[in-house]
């Protein structure tokens with residue numbers, strides 16, 4: 215029989231920083247939350263649109279008995295390392311510094327599945343990380359692994375929220391797995407993330423407004439509203455502000471997975487270089503990063519916006535060639551960036 219103790223010891227050997235398990239069931243209680251988000255236009259293009267699939271693990275694996283959820287830290291203590299400083303660089307959020315976390319977690323989950331197969335004959339498993347339909351943070355809370363913060367992120371007690379999540383469906387029970395009895399949040403009297411958010415995307419606790427969240431605007435393909443662009447500053451991909459403000463992240467557990475540590479290639483990207491890359495060159499450089507899937511055009515759009523926010527008119531010759539770019543969205547962003555620089559009184 216698989217036990218929670220066995221899962222914990224496997225997690226430790228695989229550099230997994232949090233683990234929980236719960237009996238597979240249909241999560242009917244999520245339906246009203248998901249429907250409300252739909253009505254309030256808070257659903258993003260990164261989510262499964264069929265709500266029935268979002269609540270039902272048996273659609274992924276008909277014979278599922280248990281859902282195992284893992285959390286792996288991606289936090290690296292920058293103070294200990296040489297910070298790379300480039301004069302015209304764009305910032306990446308922490309989860310995008312190194313090798314694509316989807317690959318790392320799928321590998322951890324596969325190794326765990328194989329180890330469990332050694333223990334139990336006939337064990338079947340299916341892995342999911344991020345792009346599957348399940349609401350992963352909810353499963354993690356239900357598996358007693360952590361708490362929701364007002365910033366929406368899962369906080370793993372003693373570890374923090376700089377973790378990424380993944381899951382394993384297995385066709386066997388796990389002794390000692392339990393559904394949560396923990397409270398939903400650990401935010402009493404705080405609200406620091408809400409106050410720190412540069413774009414007031416967290417006005418209602420637990421209900422992010424994707425139209426205002428900088429992380430969402432930078433990741434999606436649609437036009438970024440003009441009134442939001444100056445708030446991006448030098449960000450290229452993702453945003454960490456609400457998590458940086460959170461007292462639960464004062465002493466986060468650092469990443470211990472060797473690939474999470476060794477694979478760190480960049481914390482920021484050189485903007486003129488990024489803008490000089492062809493599609494093929496972009497894929498060659500960044501295919502294995504967490505933003506590689508998003509592609510050259512979105513990253514170049516974001517790079518033009520960051521240059522527009524640079525207060526440095528000497529970058530105009532880098533921006534202007536994009537006025538003639540075949541992609542309308544890059545033309546438009548280049549014109550905005552140029553106008554923003556020319557009308558900016560704080561230029562250096």
Ligand code: B12
Nearest residue numbers: 307344350351352366367368378379419420429430452453
């Ligand atoms: C869509 C998506 C986004 C969207 C929308 C996020 C959102 N809040 O819904 C955008 C692009 C904005 C985004 C941003 C980020 N994301 Co994202 N994202 C997802 C994705 C694909 C689906 C999320 C989802 O289903 N949301 C639907 C809602 C219903 O579920 P929920 O987010 O868990 O929301 C719950 C709360 O609303 C809560 N709730 C409801 N009422 C209340 C009331 C209170 C008081 C509270 C506290 C909570 C609460 O209950 C809801 C349901 O249980 C998941 C992967 C997955 N498949 O789950 C990753 C995921 C959530 N993202 C992740 C990460 C790392 C990020 C970023 C940190 C990346 C970055 N640095 O920029 C930011 C964080 C932004 C933030 N503050 O949330 C991780 C989360 C890790 C963690 N520790 O929580 C996930 C799990 C990916 C992964 N596999 O690791 N993301």
Ligand code: SF4
Nearest residue numbers: 411427428453455456
């Ligand atoms: S990720 Fe950034 S923009 Fe989005 S809610 Fe957090 S602080 Fe606000």
Ligand code: SF4
Nearest residue numbers: 363401404405407460
């Ligand atoms: S900053 Fe405060 S309110 Fe926000 S998630 Fe952390 S503890 Fe909760």
